[in-house]
Amino acid sequence: MVATTAVTAALILVAGCGGSDKKSDSGSDNGGQSTTSATPSTPTVPSFDPPKALSVAAAFPSADYPGRSALDESRMGIAGQVALIGGFAGLSGRDVVNPNNQWMIPSKSADTTTVSSASAPMAAKLDGKDVAVVAYGEADKGNGTQKPSGLVLVQWIDVMSGKKIAEVSTPVSTLEGTGSDAVGTPNVTNTAYDPETGQVAVGVSTAGNSSVLSKTLAVFADPKTQKSTIMPAITPAAVHDGVVAGAKGSNDAKATDGAILLADGASGKVTKQLPLNQPVLTPLAGGAKHAYFYGSRYTDYDAGISVSAIYALDLSTGAVVQTAPGLQQKNVSGYDCLADQATSIVCTSKGNSGGGQEILGLDDTTGKKTWGYTSLSGGRVVPQQVTAAYHGVVYAQTEAQPVLLDAKTGQDLPSAAPSGGPSSSDTPSSGDTPSSGDTPSSGDTPSESDSPSDNGTPGNGDLGLTLYNGKQGSPVAVSPFGGVYRQLPTGNDSTDLESVCIFVKATA
Template identity: 45%
Template sequence: MVATAAVTAAVVLLAGCGGDDKKSDAKAGDRETTSAATPSAPPIASFDPPKGLTTVSAFGVPETTTDNTYSTEAGMVGQTALVSSKAGLVGRNVAAQSPPWTVPSTTVETTTTSDHSSPMAVQLDGKDVVAIAYVQDDKGNGTQKAKGQVLFQWLDAADGKKVAEVTADLSSLLGPGGVGADVVSQAYDAATGQIAVGVSAGSDGAATKAGESFTVYADPKTQKATTVPFVTPAGLLNGTVVGAKGNNAEGAHDGTIVVFDGASGKISKQIPTKQNYLRPSGSGTKRAYLSSSSYVPNKNSLQSVYNNVLYSVDIATGSVAQTKPQIGTDDALTFTCLGDQASAVVCTTGDNGEKHEILGIDDNTGKKSWGYTNASASRVVPAVTAAFHGVVYAKTDAQPVLLNATNGEDIPTSGPTPSGTPSDGTTPSDGTTPTSTPTPDDSSPTPDNGIKDPGSSFGSDLSLYDTKLGVPSPTAVTKYGGAYLQQALGDDLENDKILIVLKPTA
């Protein structure tokens, strides 16, 4: 789809009416200069939340020596679609109104990046800002010893300019040369920009000192970082972090919910669950969610079973609710929860693509508001890809689906004319998705007036888009659209993934 716009220039003619001719000439010149100003780009279409999305551009994501199909991820902050990788971040305006930007994770040859967090959308000083964390190994330079570190960056989503940066030195926690390995969980406060990431230990020695995973916290305002051993973060609000602590071993029964101050690392509350396994599941705006399970004897059989519980923790008060206890299941059910950045949270269970259950939670109370399992006679448990402002974005084996985050009901997405009008005043499309590059019509604006076609600008190639390579459901959404990574075409020897950028139509 090619957006169109018309720019009208007004010419002001001044007639002499007597008086000072020089003064009249000066005013005329000033007005003529003003009228010749370069026209600004039209507003980008937006819906809050989007209930219809159509593909607007596609970009190849090459496999590199540092990244592969498992280490790249799509994101979305404000009007910018993102690809994050161990190499760094690439940002692209959804309407091609500005050039893409790239910020590397490191510019030093002696520093390597082992993993990165997902891009996080925060607001700093009224700007849409991308927050990201990188786990790195600094091999030392000159007389400096090698050390592990976590690099936190906050970047202006519009142009990639650095807003803040903090480097957390892990040597005091892990010892000289001790490093982290992977980002196993992450939590952030969108209003303050504070981040907490769970990092797995990079060696047995590091695990002995700090646990199988530990917390690294950073604040963009104070430019300081803190490390907390043996705790993995699940949620963060106003500097307070909720996390999980325990050996995560069979028969340990030591899973403990922990509440601590991010800046100081001081633990204020510990709540034992007596579960063998306790891990972060995700968070909403007010509450953190943790999955737990224990393998226990079965009273009715010689075969042991699993007891599973999903805990909901009010981050501000530390109060805990057992949101979803499940007793006597054949499998350990691990919940993954996504907040909609408002007041709802959706959680699903399952491994290797098999989904057992979906449930919605009111993030204000921590109580279940809706849900069903794969035993339902009338509904399929979808794979949830994103949630935003009351809408759950998901997919079945056959199609993308939308759910109401409050009650779980399906949101209709078909029909020739989606409801609503984009904020740029254009007419919504019919919701269909192009499978090849559209041909601009004669009325389409040319690059001379500063307006570009996102389908063919800055390297976009819509011929790379193919719905046969995956159900098109966004993994990141804002009111300006969405983004996800598609597998590359079978004969594409250059790219590993394709960044698909979506615009809202309803």
């Protein structure tokens, strides 16, 4: 994957959230609008698992709307061949193979409900289908004899049909007052999910005030049973096969009650709790074998001397492996970590105070660190941001361009450098096998027939080029078909847009 300054292929432009999608008779259980049939078309673009070269191929606009909260910024995702755009209003899907396949599932069904937060779209497999999972924090004003309440709503959507296949709504608090800042209003703080089962644990905090304390809890939801469980005072880190790993404690700088635990998702019963004598334990990521946490504690509070560590909790045995970061705790405010849905976890430091940056990799099989370096060690540049990890590949952004790393070793991966956009057939030559130089042939330059007006694709190619800013970014979510990332609107034709979802297709 390389940065590009221009793309010669016309970008596919389709209607975004709140756009002019045609309404379909998809049934009342759909809860949204769709222009697709239940039978997906045969893919006409190649897929690679994992993608090691990406090229800008489409721009999907996300429309602005009156009264949008400043906190409501679109979150991008991808499930199979469908790009996902999520926000407070709901989740929309745009098929990157068949642009006529478009749908939107709203986040609420009643005017008495206000959405206060939304998770990023998550991708899972259910019964062999690609499914999008999304969670919302909502405030329901109540009706009739029902009291106002705070809700956590989780939806599972078949991305190829655009139909909602499961939904769980969980009351988590009683509201006092009205409005988006009413006491008890829930806010989705983080999510952990199992991509193989679609089970999800939603971290929630409820709004408080001077007389009512804010509460922290986790909601476990299962698409098969369509039931949920509330786990008080827990912040989730991982979900795997019905097991939830999380952290709890008073989160006070002088406290020592921070602990990590394992619980049965269906019942909420804590099966193992491990005190780590930490004032604060922050969930980082969840793999199939371990859950990961960051903890720091003062050895001398008055002098400001502290130590920190990354902890890996075995989801089966409860055993803990400890990794010492390469930077002093005073120079960082924690770590951001991503699981590659295979065997690796990659973490980067955040909030540095001039003390350098760090990147490191952990083996999810053992929970142990396998590689890492800091900007102080010299020789290599720590990426500004790790944006995604998928099946052994780390996708990151440096100041100059997007880069790829091997998730197991941290070494740079060579990436193909496409000479232009997709070919007219969207299929590499020579049986989908890149050439020895990993560079597509000159035939990859699109022909005039590739413009949307020629192949029946909705939208206008010139407008698509206007929406794309000409500088390729690193994807925030990846599937075998490619990846997506959020771009701010540009140009004179973007005044009614909140953001643009850029799809980068896999070319190798």
